Amino acid sequence: MKLKLRVWRQRNTDAPGAMATYEVDGISQDMSFLEMLDTLNEELILRGEDPVAFDHDCREGICGACSLVINGDAHGPERTTTCQLHMRSFKDGDSIDVEPWRAAAFPVVKDLVVDRSAFDRIIQAGGYITAPTGAAPDAHATPVAKPDADFAFEHAECIGCGACVAACPNGSAMLFTSAKVNHLNVLPQGAPERETRVLDMVATMDAEGFGGCTLAGECATACPKGIPLPSISAMNKEWLRATRKVRR
Amino acid sequence: MEMSRIMSWTSGYLRFSVPRMALATRTDRKPPPTRTFWGSTVGKKTVMAVSGLIMLGYLVAHVMGNLKVFFGPEEFNAYGHWLRTMGGPVLHYEWALWIVRVVLVAAVVGHAVSAYQLSRRDLKARPTPYAHKRRRASYATRTMRWGGIIVALFIVWHLLDLTTLTVNENAQPGHPYENVVATFSTWYGNVIYIVAMLAVGLHIQHGFFSAAQTLGMGNATRDRALKALAGVLALLLTAGFVSVPVAVMTGVVS
Numbered sequence: 331m332k333l334k335l336r337v338w339r340q341r342n343t344d345a346p347g348a349m350a351t352y353e354v355d356g357i358s359q360d361m362s363f364l365e366m367l368d369t370l371n372e373e374l375i376l377r378g379e380d381p382v383a384f385d386h387d388c389r390e391g392i393c394g395a396c397s398l399v400i401n402g403d404a405h406g407p408e409r410t411t412t413c414q415l416h417m418r419s420f421k422d423g424d425s426i427d428v429e430p431w432r433a434a435a436f437p438v439v440k441d442l443v444v445d446r447s448a449f450d451r452i453i454q455a456g457g458y459i460t461a462p463t464g465a466a467p468d469a470h471a472t473p474v475a476k477p478d479a480d481f482a483f484e485h486a487e488c489i490g491c492g493a494c495v496a497a498c499p500n501g502s503a504m505l506f507t508s509a510k511v512n513h514l515n516v517l518p519q520g521a522p523e524r525e526t527r528v529l530d531m532v533a534t535m536d537a538e539g540f541g542g543c544t545l546a547g548e549c550a551t552a553c554p555k556g557i558p559l560p561s562i563s564a565m566n567k568e569w570l571r572a573t574r575k576v577r578r
Numbered sequence: 579m580e581m582s583r584i585m586s587w588t589s590g591y592l593r594f595s596v597p598r599m600a601l602a603t604r605t606d607r608k609p610p611p612t613r614t615f616w617g618s619t620v621g622k623k624t625v626m627a628v629s630g631l632i633m634l635g636y637l638v639a640h641v642m643g644n645l646k647v648f649f650g651p652e653e654f655n656a657y658g659h660w661l662r663t664m665g666g667p668v669l670h671y672e673w674a675l676w677i678v679r680v681v682l683v684a685a686v687v688g689h690a691v692s693a694y695q696l697s698r699r700d701l702k703a704r705p706t707p708y709a710h711k712r713r714r715a716s717y718a719t720r721t722m723r724w725g726g727i728i729v730a731l732f733i734v735w736h737l738l739d740l741t742t743l744t745v746n747e748n749a750q751p752g753h754p755y756e757n758v759v760a761t762f763s764t765w766y767g768n769v770i771y772i773v774a775m776l777a778v779g780l781h782i783q784h785g786f787f788s789a790a791q792t793l794g795m796g797n798a799t800r801d802r803a804l805k806a807l808a809g810v811l812a813l814l815l816t817a818g819f820v821s822v823p824v825a826v827m828t829g830v831v832s
């Protein structure tokens with residue numbers, strides 16, 4: 331396959347960026363999108379040019395490191411991560427636009443790499459439980475009802491990639507935050523911090539400069555892990571409950 | 579309390595350690611700056627949802643009142659008079675009407691202020707557009723801000739036209755039927771009114787669904803029903819409101 335790429339190049343956070351055009355040849359349908367970029371980078375290095383910087387780690391769809399808005403879609407045209415997107419989703423001769431996640435809370439570090447540490451600070455604000463150290467308790471010591479376990483597991487699937495923020499017209503982190511809040515708030519292990527968790531995580535999300543939710547639904551369409559849109563409503567319910575319960 | 583409920587059914591291990599540690603972590607916590615209701619995006623959105631639903635409730639009552647125009651001037655004008663005497667004799671003349679007006683003004687102000695503040699924030703949170711343009715979200719979703727502004731301007735014009743009668747061609751106090759017919763006998767009266775009602779319909783289609791999500795009523799099974807209900811509500815309201823100018827234009831009401 332031969333492709334025409336338009337890739338966002340930006341030296342550092344403060345430098346202005348622009349789309350640069352490249353041609354790549356010899357791309358196999360079985361390559362992942364990142365392997366295609368590796369091919370481009372090898373060529374760039376041989377030509378003595380600066381390779382395109384992009385984030386990646388596991389390359390098996392579980393770590394949440396890879397990103398990229400491909401032809402306007404976060405993680406590209408399939409519902410999966412960019413590392414698990416294969417070139418068979420494209421045709422020979424296609425022209426592909428590759429851009430970084432765009433959000434005020436995710437500043438560009440270089441080229442396609444953005445700083446997602448705002449997510450870490452949201453997690454620090456409440457994405458934990460209080461548990462004793464020492465020997466692990468028996469697995470059956472704390473019973474969890476099946477629907478609650480399913481609900482928690484569905485939300486635990488979030489890998490923190492940030493595609494929801496990138497896809498949202500308001501740069502909102504509501505889907506990510508709701509996945510983390512719902513995962514822990516439904517479980518008995520998360521109950522001691524049930525109120526402070528949702529209040530603090532939402533407050534931190536706001537303080538980091540993410541936008542609000544307008545129920546556009548773009549986040550849930552982009553999410554590679556299928557976190558559903560009603561998760562946001564479930565978090566709103568927890569937030570409203572917490573504001574009633576917590577004395578200020 | 580929550581804690582005692584957990585204590586009663588979790589293991590002995592958790593029973594002692596979890597609550598105590600949780601209390602210890604909670605006492606030295608500084609609340610982040612935006613932990614107040616109004617300071618939070620979710621809180622502002624709740625204000626928007628509740629005020630929107632209040633206005634929606636009013637619109638449902640309003641459209642039913644408007645449809646009385648099809649029963650002729652006596653019934654419509656008598657209804658207009660009743661609006662001023664309702665609640666009597668407990669309430670004085672027009673008191674109930676003024677209560678409704680105060681609630682509605684509060685709702686409009688709360689709704690508009692939170693919409694303005696949240697919109698400013700949303701635009702700031704996404705400063706750089708994508709080079710590869712793609713149509714995002716539905717028409718109703720994308721037109722909430724402009725549609726809201728159109729509706730706000732319409733509310734002002736509507737009050738000047740049929741409440742204060744400042745811009746009405748007939749302007750007879752106590753004769754709303756004749757004033758309504760006068761409004762819809764002008765081309766601009768029809769255009770302004772019909773455009774505004776289409777905007778209201780789109781606003782409600784997305785707004786009703788949004789409000790339900792904001793208030794925590796959304797879930798995977800209920801969302802389809804909520805979307806359908808939003809569509810039906812929007813359609814019925816718009817059709818009901820638009821039927822009046824259409825009836826005057828076609829001579830059904832004169």
Ligand code: HEM
Pocket residue numbers: 543544545623624626627628629630631633634637686689690693694697719722723725726727729730781782784785786788789790792
């Ligand atoms: C003063 C004029 C108005 C303005 C400027 C305005 C603006 C807005 C905006 C910007 C939103 C948020 C849209 C979004 O989340 O995507 C919204 C939501 C909403 N609007 Fe309005 N609107 C106005 C009048 C009305 C009226 C007359 C109604 C009555 C039917 C209404 C009902 C709603 C509802 C129910 C919502 C959903 C609240 C939520 O998102 O949770 N609005 N409005």
Ligand code: SF4
Pocket residue numbers: 487488489490491492493494495505506509549552553554555556557
């Ligand atoms: S909710 Fe989905 S899109 Fe958002 S960070 Fe988690 S996995 Fe990524």
Ligand code: FES
Pocket residue numbers: 385386387388389390391392393394395396411412413414
């Ligand atoms: S590189 Fe780990 S999810 Fe894509």
